Amino acid sequence: xxxxxxxxxxxxxxxxxxxxxxxxxxxxxxxxxxxxxxxxxxxxxxxxxxxxxxxxxxxxxxxxxxxxxxxxxxxxxxxxxxxxxxxxxxxxxxxxxxxxxxxxxxxxxxxxxxxxxxxxxxxxxxxxxxxxxxxxxxxxxxxxxxxxxxxxxxxxxxxxxxxxxxxxxxxxxxxxxxxxxxxxxxxxxxxxxxxxxxxxxxxxxxxxxxxxxxxxxxxxxxxxxxxxxxxxxxxxxxxxxxxxxxxxxxxxxxxxxxxxxxxxxxxxxxxxxxxxxxxxxxxxxxxxxxxxxxxxxxxxxxxxxxxxxxxxxxxxxxxxxxxxxxxxxxx
Amino acid sequence: xxxxxxxxxxxxxxxxxxxxxxxxxxxxxxxxxxxxxxxxxxxxxxxxxxxxxxxxxxxxxxxxxxxxxxxxxxxxxxxxxxxxxxxxxxxxxxxxxxxxxxxxxxxxxxxxxxxxxxxxxxxxxxxxxxxxxxxxxxxxxxxxxxxxxxxxxxxxxxxxxxxxxxxxxxxxxxxxxxxxxxxxxxxxxxxxxxxxxxxxxxxxxxxxxxxxxxxxxxxxxxxxxxxxxxxxxxxxxxxxxxxxxxxxxxxxxxxxxxxxxxxxxxxxxxxxxxxxxxxxxxxxxxxxxxxxxxxxxxxxxxxxxxxxxxxxxxxxxxxxxxxxxxxxxxx
Numbered sequence: 001x002x003x004x005x006x007x008x009x010x011x012x013x014x015x016x017x018x019x020x021x022x023x024x025x026x027x028x029x030x031x032x033x034x035x036x037x038x039x040x041x042x043x044x045x046x047x048x049x050x051x052x053x054x055x056x057x058x059x060x061x062x063x064x065x066x067x068x069x070x071x072x073x074x075x076x077x078x079x080x081x082x083x084x085x086x087x088x089x090x091x092x093x094x095x096x097x098x099x100x101x102x103x104x105x106x107x108x109x110x111x112x113x114x115x116x117x118x119x120x121x122x123x124x125x126x127x128x129x130x131x132x133x134x135x136x137x138x139x140x141x142x143x144x145x146x147x148x149x150x151x152x153x154x155x156x157x158x159x160x161x162x163x164x165x166x167x168x169x170x171x172x173x174x175x176x177x178x179x180x181x182x183x184x185x186x187x188x189x190x191x192x193x194x195x196x197x198x199x200x201x202x203x204x205x206x207x208x209x210x211x212x213x214x215x216x217x218x219x220x221x222x223x224x225x226x227x228x229x230x231x232x233x234x235x236x237x238x239x240x241x242x243x244x245x246x247x248x249x250x251x252x253x254x255x256x257x258x259x260x261x262x263x264x265x266x267x268x269x270x271x272x273x274x275x276x277x278x279x280x281x282x283x284x285x286x287x288x289x290x291x292x293x294x295x296x297x298x299x300x301x302x303x304x305x306x307x308x309x310x311x312x313x314x315x316x317x318x319x320x321x322x323x324x325x326x327x328x329x330x331x
Numbered sequence: 332x333x334x335x336x337x338x339x340x341x342x343x344x345x346x347x348x349x350x351x352x353x354x355x356x357x358x359x360x361x362x363x364x365x366x367x368x369x370x371x372x373x374x375x376x377x378x379x380x381x382x383x384x385x386x387x388x389x390x391x392x393x394x395x396x397x398x399x400x401x402x403x404x405x406x407x408x409x410x411x412x413x414x415x416x417x418x419x420x421x422x423x424x425x426x427x428x429x430x431x432x433x434x435x436x437x438x439x440x441x442x443x444x445x446x447x448x449x450x451x452x453x454x455x456x457x458x459x460x461x462x463x464x465x466x467x468x469x470x471x472x473x474x475x476x477x478x479x480x481x482x483x484x485x486x487x488x489x490x491x492x493x494x495x496x497x498x499x500x501x502x503x504x505x506x507x508x509x510x511x512x513x514x515x516x517x518x519x520x521x522x523x524x525x526x527x528x529x530x531x532x533x534x535x536x537x538x539x540x541x542x543x544x545x546x547x548x549x550x551x552x553x554x555x556x557x558x559x560x561x562x563x564x565x566x567x568x569x570x571x572x573x574x575x576x577x578x579x580x581x582x583x584x585x586x587x588x589x590x591x592x593x594x595x596x597x598x599x600x601x602x603x604x605x606x607x608x609x610x611x612x613x614x615x616x617x618x619x620x621x622x623x624x625x626x627x628x629x630x631x632x633x634x635x636x637x638x639x640x641x642x643x644x645x646x647x648x649x650x651x652x653x654x655x656x657x658x659x660x661x662x
Contacts, residue, residue, distance in 0.1 A: 134557030134589055191527040198526050198561045223564075226465030226611050230529045230565030237557035258465055261610075275603055279592075280557050 003095050003120055003185035004063035007034040008052065008087070011045045012069040012080050020045035022097065023068025026183050029158045029173075033185070035060040040079060045069065054083065058090045064120070066182055067096035074099035076108075085111045095120035097178030097189075122181040125193050125201070132199030132238050134280050139209030142331070143241035144219035144290070147269050149228060149256045151249040152292040152319070153219035154180055156327075159319040160245070161216045163328045170213040174205045176235065180218045190220055191231055198231065202238025214331075215239070219247070223272050224264045225255055236273065240280040243287040243331055246270060250304060251295040266312060288327040289316035334426050334451055334516035335394035338365040339383065339418070342376045343411050345400040351376035353428065354399025357514050360489045360504075364516070366391040371410060376400065385414065389421045395451070397513055398427035405430035407439075416442045426451035428509030428520075453512040456524050456532070463530030463569050465611050470540030473662070474572035475550035475621070478600050480559060480587045482580040483623040483650070484550035485511055487658075490650040491576070492547045494659045501544040505536045507566065511549045521551055522562055529562065533569025545662075546570070550578065554603050555595045556586055567604065571611040574618040574662055577601060581635060582626040597643060619658040620647035 007026065014020040026034060027047045036052035039045075047068075052060065065087040071077055076084075076098060084094055088111040094102055102108050102119040112119050120126070142160060144153035157173055158180075164171035173180065175187025188201045206215040217239045221228030248266050255261035264272075270286055277284040289308055293301035301318060308316040315326035338357065345351040357365060358378045367383035370376075378399075383391065396418040402408055407415075407429060415425055419442040425433055433439050433450040443450050451457070473491060475484035488504055489511075495502035504511065506518025519532045537546040548570045552559030579597050586592035595603075601617055608615040620639055624632035632649060639647040646657040 132558045134592060136591075191525075193526050194522075195524050195526060195529050195562045195565070196522040196559065199558055223607070224610055226568035226571075227463045227530055228527065229568050229607075229610075230561040230563075231526045232561075233554075233564035234526070234561030237560050240557075260467075261465060272606055276554070276560075279555055279560075 004093055005033050005185055006062055007064050007066045008057040008062040008092065009034045009037045009047055009049065009068045010065050010080070010083070011037055011039045011043050011047070012067070012071070012077065013040040013042050014045035014069045017045050019071065020047070020069045022070065022179055022182055023047055023066070025179055026066065026068060029162070029183050035062045038065070038083065040083070054086045054090050058092065062092055064093045064095050067094070067098065068182070070098060076100045076102070076105055081107060084108055088112050088115050088117045091115065091117065093118040093120060095122060095182060097122045097182055099123070122178045123189050123192060125189055127204070129188070129193060129197040129201040129204055131196060132203045134237065134240070136240065137208040138211055139213045139215065140242045141206055141215045141217060141239050142243045142245060143217045143235060143239045144245045144247050145232065145236070145269065145273055146219055146222045146247040147224060147264050147266065148222050148249065148252060149225055151247050151252070152290055153247045156245055156247055156290040156319050156324070157216045157218045158183070159324045160327060163324045164214060164216070167328065170210065171216055172214070174215050174217045176202070176205070176218045176220050190235065191228070195230070198234035199238035202235055206239055217241070224261070224269070225258070226261070227257070233276070236277050237280050241277060241284055242281060243285060244273060244277060245288050245290050245327060246286055247290045249292040266308065270312070286314060287330045288314055290324070290327065291316060291318050293318040293321060335424055336364050336516055337393055338395050338397045339388040339393040339423065340365045340368045340378055340380065340399045341396050341411070341414070342368055342370045342374050342378070343398070343400045343402070343408065344371040344373050345376035348376050350402065351378070351400045353401065353510050353513055354378055354397070356510055357397065357399060360493070360514050366393045369396070369414065371414070385417045385421050389423065393423055395424045395426050398425070398429065399513070401429060407431045407433070407436055412438060415439055419443050419446050419448045422446065422448065424449040424451060426453060426513060428453045428513055430454070453509045454520050454523060456520055458535070460519070460524060460528040460532040460535055462527060463534045465568065465571070467571065468539040469542055470544045470546065471573045472537055472546045472548060472570050473574045473576060474548045474566060474570045475576045475578050476563065476567070476600065476604055477550055477553045477578040478555060478595050478597065479553050479580065479583060480556055482578050482583070483621055484578045487576055487578055487621040487650050487655070488547045488549045489514070490655045491658060494655045495545060495547070498659065501541065502547055503545070505546050505548045507533070507549045507551050521566065522559070526561070529565035530569035533566055537570055548572070555592070555600070556589070557592070558588070564607070567608050568611050572608060572615055573612060574616060575604060575608060576619050576621050576658060577617055578621045580623040597639065601643070617645060618661045619645055621655070621658065622647060622649050624649040624652060
């Protein structure tokens, strides 16, 4: 799937900033991709973009209205509908990553058809992927792998892309989840791909490239998370990563959603992932560690990172707090 | 999906015995499950069952006509159609594992609807599976894992079930592919399940059971096969196996379909799978080895197995040639 840009960010009636975190991600990582924001009365989120009507957004060149807000249950609220239909009528596509699919709303389907526009449900694969073949491809690839789900893999990969581009390197973040797809306008919702085609989907979004080009692949799940380890495995083999970044959240007491599973150590992750990754790329190495230290004080975080660097013999940082320069230098 | 039994085995116009290998699997592993066979003129396959018309099969109690033959391309031949429609009209469901789905044939869909019968495409999941949770369940589980795809995992698991039942043990083969599903009438076509639900699907077909009950789970793919390793991973974590059987085909020169990948050794598989399997079951162990020695002479096979037993320190057998008594004794 490829979304047409620029975007109009739809914030709806977001009750707080957190409800609009998808919009915030787009704003943070692709600051130039949106011409403005659309807010309904009572909206408590603000991306600092010009507030626009649908007509103003189209006049400013907007091609896709992106639903950057989620309400409880991920449904498409009736109060949004009139705006969404107006956007379709005015010539914009719609894109969303909600559980409630755009395509399951008959009035949106009818309006899209009438006006020749597209409904992009980025939670659902729109491409028929091939079966993976594991053939070595030119170009370089980095994959973020975690001790758990939701421990900063997407943030780490986006921060790497930004830092690498700032240094003049050729780097592309490759999204494998819905938020990443909305941020960059492209990618694969890997958790929704049929099992046989997972590795092939990852190969498809990290194609052969110039020797000095880097794909920075968003990780998913964890080898240690029994609900989703198969998805992680497909990423490791599909990406044939040259460099792995280990991601960790040190204050978590158990695996996400699984109180009966402990979070492994970074050392355990390192030992587990390397032989698996070597199957498709004998030269793979772990080049650094990304730690989400949000729950720690500044000194504590610095001390923790220094300890990890000494124990593991490789650079460790919190991308949000201290940037990823160290990780890029170690590539 | 649960298929109604007994079956009528449809052999169609099979050009040779190999074309009817699904029917042969049903005949071999569930000898009492079929009341008869249906053959079109020119059929070269024979299951040694009574040849029956549709009317005779229904009179004998047949509830499902199973397409046990595949022609080139896996299509539903026009010459089969009249028989299939007749079976639906006579009150039988249809079941098939072909690429060409029964549900994609309008005349079959119409006949099924008219007569209130079901079309079972066992290649497609018919159940909405939950996300796996990795919680420990009572009962015992055995999983066949391979150095490669198609190296005897299904055969090994079916042979184990048969031997265990013959010894009075409670054992159920759990199918994870289309042939296994047709043989037993139940299971999950794991390679067609959406990524997020793979582990949950495996948990669903290996539910909590009595302490002395054994699920014998059909393996898929290989951790070393980059096209399908994610599916294998989901089986390892979803089954939370107590016992693993390593499966191997020693004369293969490369991974199936991937000439650029070597087949690993049994030792390499052993080292790779154990730490992954321990995540969900700390007590897991490899209890034996199953080798497909079809390409070896009898003496060579015996010598090879003896060498493996000595090197690995556990029982090794070729289930087809020498049975699986050793593997059952080692559980």
